[in-house]
Amino acid sequence: MRVELRVDKPYDFAQSMEDYGWISLAPCRWVEESQALEHVQQLSSGRVALVQVRVTGESDSAAHLEARVEAAASLSAVELAEIESNLRWMLRLDEEFASFYSLAAGDPLLWQQVGNGRGRLLRSPSLFEDVVKTICTTNTTWRQTVGMVERLVQFLGSPYPADPGRRAFPTPAQVAAAEPELLQKEVRLGYRGPYIRQLAEEVATGQRDLEGLKCNPLPAAELKKQLKSIKGVGDYAAHTLLMALGHYSALALDSEMRSLVTRKYFNGQPPADKELLAVYDRWGEWKYLAYWFDLLT
């Protein structure tokens, strides 16, 4: 089965996949030989599919992608539509970057980085998955983050029938049903375990509508307030998640940003946070992306 996807140019698919660490987190995987994003998805029907996305061509104004879908049995039109919608969200194919590009065009160094179509940073199909992954990046190393997410998927996610070693990201109900001891001793989430389990419970019982925030017209400040009401989500995580929701006006200040900005703009002398953040003031609504590609430069 196949799903066709179209996105306005400029768009550099392979580079965009590489640009955000989520590509290294289960159940995502980059397949070098075929230059494809591989992803295991559990659909609302409960069925699990293996999806491979790659570029097939381009026209004057658009890039064309194709997703090959494999599942135990053939999927319904509704299920394929869900996969298409998941992929459009994950790759941000419907986000508008024109004003970012026109601003970036005024900065030769940044333009050199993003002009060919970067900026559509990878995200997860559900906000639940992005919140959990983001909490797993706090106060730890990237290496441990990769391990925590991998074990969450392996211990709790539903298997892809044809290759049970591949699993989908666990649903809120699956995480909520997990024994706290499993999250602690096997998944090794550390003190994050109770936060993640509590969130899963809130979402699974309908107490918290996370996915409703995805297409919510609320201003960023209000979204931030709701995100910060999740235990384990502070300023850094909330700003990372605002980025996931398509709001780039807030910077996620972490040890990495601190060290980059201190080195690059303050001669190695650590500035106050206010001063540090002010470096990107002129980018207004696009601060996050301006910083992100400054980091990758």
Add this chain to the structure above:
DNA sequence: TTCCAGGGGTAGA
């Protein structure tokens, strides 16, 4: 041993 990683919760001022 101690420190600290792509921080955050809590209590006390």
Add this chain to the structure above:
DNA sequence: TCTACCCATGGA
């Protein structure tokens, strides 16, 4: 609003 202190885990 700001500050100290605590929090699991694992590598340096």
